[in-house]
Amino acid sequence: MIHGKKQAHDSHDTIYLKITSVLLMKKLLIFGVGLIGGSVALKAREQKLFSEIVGVSRAGGTDLNYFVANNMLDYISSNIPEDVSSADMILIATPVAQTQSILKKIYPNLLKNTIITDVGSTKLNVLNEAKLNLKDKYNQFIGSHPIAGSEKNGAGAAQLDLFKNKNIIITEEDLSSTVAQKKLTLFWSSLGGIVSKMTAKEHDQIFSTVSHLPHLLAFNLVNLINKKKNKEVLLNFAASGFRDFSRIAASSPEMWRDICLANKDSILQDLILFEKEICELKSFLELNELANLEKYLKNASTTRKKWSE
Amino acid sequence: MIHGKKQAHDSHDTIYLKITSVLLMKKLLIFGVGLIGGSVALKAREQKLFSEIVGVSRAGGTDLNYFVANNMLDYISSNIPEDVSSADMILIATPVAQTQSILKKIYPNLLKNTIITDVGSTKLNVLNEAKLNLKDKYNQFIGSHPIAGSEKNGAGAAQLDLFKNKNIIITEEDLSSTVAQKKLTLFWSSLGGIVSKMTAKEHDQIFSTVSHLPHLLAFNLVNLINKKKNKEVLLNFAASGFRDFSRIAASSPEMWRDICLANKDSILQDLILFEKEICELKSFLELNELANLEKYLKNASTTRKKWSE
Numbered sequence: 001m002i003h004g005k006k007q008a009h010d011s012h013d014t015i016y017l018k019i020t021s022v023l024l025m026k027k028l029l030i031f032g033v034g035l036i037g038g039s040v041a042l043k044a045r046e047q048k049l050f051s052e053i054v055g056v057s058r059a060g061g062t063d064l065n066y067f068v069a070n071n072m073l074d075y076i077s078s079n080i081p082e083d084v085s086s087a088d089m090i091l092i093a094t095p096v097a098q099t100q101s102i103l104k105k106i107y108p109n110l111l112k113n114t115i116i117t118d119v120g121s122t123k124l125n126v127l128n129e130a131k132l133n134l135k136d137k138y139n140q141f142i143g144s145h146p147i148a149g150s151e152k153n154g155a156g157a158a159q160l161d162l163f164k165n166k167n168i169i170i171t172e173e174d175l176s177s178t179v180a181q182k183k184l185t186l187f188w189s190s191l192g193g194i195v196s197k198m199t200a201k202e203h204d205q206i207f208s209t210v211s212h213l214p215h216l217l218a219f220n221l222v223n224l225i226n227k228k229k230n231k232e233v234l235l236n237f238a239a240s241g242f243r244d245f246s247r248i249a250a251s252s253p254e255m256w257r258d259i260c261l262a263n264k265d266s267i268l269q270d271l272i273l274f275e276k277e278i279c280e281l282k283s284f285l286e287l288n289e290l291a292n293l294e295k296y297l298k299n300a301s302t303t304r305k306k307w308s309e
Numbered sequence: 310m311i312h313g314k315k316q317a318h319d320s321h322d323t324i325y326l327k328i329t330s331v332l333l334m335k336k337l338l339i340f341g342v343g344l345i346g347g348s349v350a351l352k353a354r355e356q357k358l359f360s361e362i363v364g365v366s367r368a369g370g371t372d373l374n375y376f377v378a379n380n381m382l383d384y385i386s387s388n389i390p391e392d393v394s395s396a397d398m399i400l401i402a403t404p405v406a407q408t409q410s411i412l413k414k415i416y417p418n419l420l421k422n423t424i425i426t427d428v429g430s431t432k433l434n435v436l437n438e439a440k441l442n443l444k445d446k447y448n449q450f451i452g453s454h455p456i457a458g459s460e461k462n463g464a465g466a467a468q469l470d471l472f473k474n475k476n477i478i479i480t481e482e483d484l485s486s487t488v489a490q491k492k493l494t495l496f497w498s499s500l501g502g503i504v505s506k507m508t509a510k511e512h513d514q515i516f517s518t519v520s521h522l523p524h525l526l527a528f529n530l531v532n533l534i535n536k537k538k539n540k541e542v543l544l545n546f547a548a549s550g551f552r553d554f555s556r557i558a559a560s561s562p563e564m565w566r567d568i569c570l571a572n573k574d575s576i577l578q579d580l581i582l583f584e585k586e587i588c589e590l591k592s593f594l595e596l597n598e599l600a601n602l603e604k605y606l607k608n609a610s611t612t613r614k615k616w617s618e
């Protein structure tokens with residue numbers, strides 16, 4: 001089942017608990033202490049959810065010593081097998097392309113009650129990777145997607161309340177462990193999120209349309225301008241409409257390359273649907289169908305106004 | 310010549326004066342006291358630019374009595390020919406489609422020193438209409454485009470500082486009166502704007518790309534969602550990326566129908582260029598050209614980041 005914000009508090013599939021201080025588990029191991037991983041660490045620390053929060057640094061990633069010095073992390077892992085074997089929860093918050101090698105790396109040392117989750121913007125690919133690499137322990141993996149992005153990235157952008165009242169989707173598949181699902185729901189709720197469950201397939205189709213597509217269109221628009229001879233003049237006169245529309249085009253190219261790859265089919269379908277919208281609009285213009293044009297614009301305007309209320 | 314914000318203070322074509330109180334002229338007559346017309350009235354009154362500010366109401370427009378009661382307007386015109394013949398400046402700030410009939414209406418009573426301007430988002434069509442309808446008085450018409458829009462409209466949305474540090478473009482054509490251009494520059498500068506001059510053709514091409522195109526793409530995205538069966542679920546999970554991207558899709562359908570019509574050729578060209586961008590992106594995806602895909606995304610990301618600095 002799928003739940004939106006409005007139904008979140010009424011549904012039995014959606015659990016939202018106000019918890020001020022719960023020691024949930026002993027050790028949280030975070031691969032990828034960036035915007036999301038760092039914000040998890042900050043809030044989990046404040047909420048005292050774990051007795052230890054441990055970060056794994058990656059080549060080219062942020063230097064994590066600062067975060068240890070500031071007590072956001074207890075230490076930086078120097079022995080990953082050991083930390084994996086003593087972790088109650090493992091959070092993979094690296095760029096999506098690295099998930100597979102991390103799953104491979106953690107598999108041998110995983111205890112049977114350890115919960116593994118990720119925070120990727122796509123879920124089908126991650127579940128497939130988990131199935132392949134975690135084998136008999138696949139049921140311990142539940143995918144997460146906190147809808148709390150930002151065009152900023154890196155641990156320096158981490159915020160204590162990044163997840164407050166934000167939708168967090170966790171995956172619900174036939175093999176998912178019910179206990180792991182419940183614990184993960186409690187975890188995200190404790191960080192302030194509103195948790196909904198759905199299948200990975202449903203998830204990926206939804207986010208192709210409401211997130212991946214607008215991101216790619218914003219990249220498209222900026223590149224259209226990039227290719228014009230009077231690019232500098234255009235950018236000088238670009239105002240608030242352009243600013244808001246294209247804000248998401250400042251997002252990480254690496255992350256969006258990975259998202260495109262991971263959700264390729266849904267994204268290609270949505271790009272084709274978008275081309276149809278352009279064609280419809282072009283034909284109203286070319287044929288001077290003013291009434292149809294106004295109706296088209298009004299349909300969008302009404303929906304958008306209603307959405308923001 | 311075209312000038313952007315950054316060059317604004319250095320260029321001899323761009324005049325930006327800090328004027329705290331100048332009585333520029335006697336009477337300002339405003340057709341269309343909406344967001345723009347209302348904001349002009351508010352600031353012109355504060356700056357004491359005119360001894361009288363008079364509004365013309367339109368059928369279906371905002372009731373202007375409130376604005377008279379609050380001293381934003383001196384009165385609502387009950388005798389348009391008389392007010393036209395005593396106006397030093399006439400501002401046409403109605404939806405673009407009404408400009409032509411207003412030009413026809415004012416022509417017989419226009420004095421030879423009266424400046425006529427508009428605030429439309431397109432300029433070629435307005436100048437053509439002015440040429441046809443103002444005939445021998447065409448040189449008194451200078452087009453204006455204050456880059457200070459909002460998805461809100463109506464006089465109730467008027468703001469005292471709507472034009473502060475905003476680009477205002479005025480048209481520069483062979484027949485334009487130099488005196489009228491200078492006075493109009495002083496007028497907009499006094500309202501806080503940064504004035505640039507360019508031809509109507511240059512203007513329309515620039516704003517097709519940086520404003521009209523993103524608006525239409527935002528309408529397109531919302532309508533794509535409108536047509537999906539799971540529309541409500543999609544809107545429930547739409548987050549900040551969608552919010553900012555589609556903000557401009559809440560804009561007035563009537564206004565955007567008129568803009569589409571007025572700048573049809575440039576807009577159609579830009580929609581075709583945009584389709585090419587989508588095709589390029591689709592082909593990277595279909596052919597798994599990851600390096601090209603990342604390069605494409607990075608080009609946009611770099612430009613967008615630089616723009617906002």
